[in-house]
Amino acid sequence: MFALPFGCEPRTRVHTRLESGGASENGCRRRCLVRRGAAYAPNAAQTSPGLLRCHKRVTKRSGLSRTRAREAVTPPATPTWSVSRADVGESSATPVAELAQVSYYVREHLAVIEDVSLALHRYEIVCLVGQSGCGKSTILRLFAGLVRPTRGTVYFGGKALHRVNPDAAIVFQNFALFPWLTVVENVMLGLGSSIPLAERRRLATEMVDMIGLDGYENAYPRELSGGQRQRVGFARALVTHPTLLLLDEPFSALDVLTAENLRSELLNLWTHGSMPTQSMLMVTHGIEEAVSLADRIVVLGKGPGHVRAEIPVRLRHPRDRKSDAFQELVDRVYKIISDEDVYVTRPMDTTGMPIPRKGNTMLPSGLRAPSMPSIAPRPRVPVSDTVKRSNRVNGGDDDANMHSGRASEATGRLASNQANAHPQRLEPNNERTSEFPALPPVRLGSVAGLLQLLASESSPVVDLYRLGQALQLDVHGLYPIVEAAEILGLLTLSEGDVALTDAGHAFVAGSVDDRKRIVRGALLVAPDARLIQIICRLLRQAKHRRIPESLVLDSVLDRHFEPAASRRQLDTAIEWGRYAELFAYDSVSGELFLEEDNGTPENGQERVRRSETVPRADSSKNSFGSREMNQLSDATDELE
Ligand SMILES: Nc1ncnc2c1ncn2[C@@H]1O[C@H](COP(=O)(O)OP(=O)(O)OP(=O)(O)O)[C@@H](O)[C@H]1O
Structure with a gap:
């Protein structure tokens, strides 16, 4: 399946708002959302990791000074960015989109989903989980208007949808980029040909900048890491300013650190109201991913696809994955999905309490066990100099490594036990012939993911060995990433323990520009x-x-x-x-x-x-x- 974001009309309400103060209803609403930051929203300058580059966008477009532009989009200082956008009480009675008793049949008799009713509200992230084949992607396609319901109605903004939805865009698992087009050209495709070419290029370049790919405008997909390719996927979807963003397992093709980084950046954009999108629906196989992102989790059953449970997630952002509440919710969702016999009635759904009928702890096909890493203490294993040297030149095994693909990731994992058990036995690397310092060949997106992960740990010092285990990375895969962060002064490694430095904390808390500035400063002197x-x-x-x-x-x-x-x-x-x-x-x-x-x-x-x-x-x-x-x-x- 391949499709691009939908719609050809120029939708410039956010830019209009930023430039002129915004007159549209949507613009007003979003501005209010930002202003209410005094009560609930984050202070981007202090707490915003990642992808947020609105101030730069404003600077470019409006000619404001950088400081003034930052003020224009940065809410007043607040204690924390902790409340979901769905909790701000702005959801109106009319859902953004809705399936009303929708059934979808193929070949006239084969029911893919049956009698599904699902409403998506304003400022809400909904995650769809369930076994393989239960109809998750089909529901996404129905909201996008790519397929028509056999029975029932799809509504968008209160009106029945009878065509491709021009206000929705999809981000795909496999990035779906044209290899012969540059980053900007791929993003431009989202805008349709009714917009003048120069304007399309300008809008696409802005979105590429906002999504953290400044400097890669003219790169081809082959030059990008998986995480960067998915950034292009997001940029291509967001450049249309979709009201509804549909995400089909957008992080599942990425290595764990890259996914962690991108996920947190997306959430940050969303939480800050920096995205034009009003509602997000994401398909995922990762239960922890759903619990960490969603305002509501919808569990589907199969044969044919139907809604088994809707579980509101009331945890505040940033969500502590180790908290009892988080883990209880993960367990609850896991139990509902894994036990076909757990019967959940609709009135019970809102409490999230399923009624178990009989036990079944098998993991259904297509469902991944909780996958986001958490790190526990362990006995110490220092990394030998030999491993360090070897990895600097050869790189690790993960997608983090710029020169290895997905296959090597699997190989790396298989090899992990031996490598972790006997790191000192690794053969020295003979490629280097002098003492010229070698850069560890890893992507900086993976470094960012690692730092993000470390920052979310309750302990300031984390054991490298356990970290590797949690990430399913062997020493070859993890060490180059750690070393890159060390070279950049973002963390310290001592006796097998890693700890963020002040610069590392600043990096995690910083915007894209802050992060680039920190890395730039380090590269010029390291x-x-x-x-x-x-x-x-x-x-x-x-x-x-x-x-x-x-x-x-x-x-x-x-x-x-x-x-x-x-x-x-x-x-x-x-x-x-x-x-x-x-x-x-x-x-x-x-x-x-x-x-x-x-x-x-x-x-x-x-x-x-x-x-x-x-x-x-x-x-x-x-x-x-x-x-x-x-x-x-x-x-x-x-x-x-
Ligand atoms: N056009 C079609 N023709 C035949 N079968 C279809 C069609 N569309 C969907 N199906 C079937 O309907 C079922 C649900 O498909 P869908 O892709 O929506 O499930 P899913 O939950 O997203 O699965 P997965 O988690 O594996 O991606 C699958 O068994 C699929 O083969």
Whole structure:
């Protein structure tokens, strides 16, 4: 199945609101929501992790100063962001969308779902859980108007829906990106052709920025990690400003740390009222995921699909997964799903108390046991220097690793026991031929996920071994992520224990811009980030602020690493440099380049940003004069 967000009309109410003060009902409502922040909402500047970049968006669009723009969208300081948007009492009598006694049959006689009634209210996240084949995705498609009910009615905004829903968008599990289109072009597809091309590009670029992919606008999907691809999926859905966001297992294809990071960023956007969306319906197989995100969990039964229980989740955000209330709810949902004979009547649903008839503890097919990691104490196993060195050059096993795919994740898990039991037996890596510092080849999204996880722990110090167990990562998979965080000064590792530093706490609490600033500052001074520092200096020396990647490979990396390891080092440097917006990369020409200089001195160095005006060298290596190449090549000796 492949579909794009629906609707072609430009829907610009949020931007209108931000620029003009907002006159629309929706804009007003959302503004009120933000203002009520004094009573319930978070202070983005203090507590907002992740993806939120509204202040930057406002700056770009309205010309406000950055500080003023931040004030325009940041609610007043408040103790905590703890109340669900569904709890603000703004849900109106008319649901955002509703299935009223809907049945859906295929081939005229095969019932997929039967007599399902389900209302989605304003500012509510509803999670659909249930065994494989119980009709979860079908319900999503009904709300999207992609399929029509055989009986019953689908309502949207109180009106019967008879066509594809233009105010809904879907985020898919498998990202569904066009590989031949860049990030911005993929997002533009969500907008439809009735909007002028330049406007589509502008809106898409803004959304890419908001979703935390600034610096990747012109990257192709193959250059992105799974988490980044799913960010594009979110951007493509959100760029249409959908009233209803439908999520079909959006985190299930991601490794656990990336999923953790993205999930918390999404929740943060939602909680801050930064999304144009009024209601979210998410299909998930993860019970803990449902309990951590949902305002209401709907459990479906199968044969044919029907609603077995609706369980309101009244826990406050951020939800403590170790709390008794959280775990009780997980157990309750688990019991309802796993025991077909637990019969739940509708009046009982609101209390969330099922009536067990007889025991059945088997995990149904397609249902994952509670999967979000929690960490317990354990005996200590230090990580050997050999493992550290080996992992720096070779990377770990998870999707976190930039050079391994899903298959290697599974392999890594299988290998985990041996590796954890005998880390000191791992063979030293022989690729490196000198003491040039190697970057651990991991994605920074995984680092963010790890930090997020550590911050949610009650203990300030967490045991690395237990952490690996909880994440189902062996030492090869986990250590490079920890090491990357260590290089960036975000955590400390001592005798097998990891602890967040002040910078690590600031990173977790910070916005996307804050996070990038922290990483940028660290990369410019960290001794182990010498490769990135050399690239930055070469770029500043280059005539057009562009260098071919071959220069870095030939003149720097190949002196110190075997060719395959050189490539991995360069890919890592590109990923980190892009994230920090230190430089950009053109994968077609294989060139690194500086973006427009915004003149902001940082750590004694000048930060540079994108510019269409930077002259672009020809994609062939020859466009760099041999004299310049020689000069730059000579310069590397000095830089090293
Ligand atoms: N167009 C169709 N033709 C034939 N069978 C269909 C069609 N649509 C849905 N089904 C069947 O209906 C059942 C429910 O499908 P659906 O994808 O909605 O379930 P699901 O709960 O989302 O499953 P999963 O959790 O495995 O993704 C499945 O058995 C599916 O094969």
